[in-house]
Amino acid sequence: MGIFNKLSFKDQAFKLREDAILDAATRMLASKGFDLMTMDDVALEVGISKPSLYKHFKSKEDLVGEALIRLIDGAIEHLGQMPATLTPLQRLSDLLEWALRVRLGGGLPFLPSTSAHVRDMLTRNLRYVARVLKLHQQLKALVRQAKAAGQLDAALPDDVILFSYYARTCDPSVDYLRLYSQLDDEAIVASMLRVCFDGLR
Incomplete structure (x- = not known):
C-alpha cells in the first residue's frame, strides 16, 4: 500500500486499469480458455479501447x-x-x-x-x-x-x-x-x- 501511495495520480490510474485488465483476463480464461479468449473480449469487458489495452500488454x-x-x-x-x-x-x-x-x-x-x-x-x-x-x-x-x-x-x-x-x-x-x-x-x-x-x- 505504501508503494501505491508513492505513485503519481497518473501512475495510480495506470496500475488500477492494469489490475482491471488482469481481472477481466482471468475471468475470460476461466470461462472461455486461452484459445477462445480474444483481446477484443478483454477490452470490451474492461470498457476500454483495444489500443489502450495494448499500452498495457503487447x-x-x-x-x-x-x-x-x-x-x-x-x-x-x-x-x-x-x-x-x-x-x-x-x-x-x-x-x-x-x-x-x-x-x-x-x-x-x-x-x-x-x-x-x-x-x-x-x-x-x-x-x-x-x-x-x-x-x-x-x-x-x-x-x-x-x-x-x-x-x-x-x-x-x-x-x-x-x-x-x-x-x-x-x-x-x-x-x-x-x-x-x-x-x-x-x-x-x-x-x-x-x-x-x-x-x-
Missing part, C-alpha cells in the same frame, strides 16, 4: 502470462503469511483450500492448460517459469517434511504427490459439483480437501 500471450504470474505470486504470498505453528501437511492443505476458493471465485487453477501451445508459451516466459519454480521448490520442501513426519505416504515419489496436488486445483469435479450437486462452495472445498488428503477409502 499481446494475448503477454497478458495471459501476467495473469498467471499474479496467481502464482498470490500463492507464494499466502504461503509466506501462514502461522509458523502449522505443520507441513496443514500448510499444504491451507494453500490448496486457498487455491480452490480462488478458482470457485472465478480465478484460475495452478495448472492452466493441457494445451501444448499454452505450455510452450509459458515455458518461454522466464518470469513465469521463475515464479513457478520458486513455488514448486517451497511445496516440495513441505512434502518432504510431511513425509518425514509421517503425515504423507513416504513410499510415494515427491512428484506424484506434488502433481496430484496441483491437479486438484483444476479438477473438473469442482465444476460438476457446483453444477449438479446440492453442495455449496464451503462444502465443495471441504470435500475436495478430504478427497485429496484422506482419499476415498
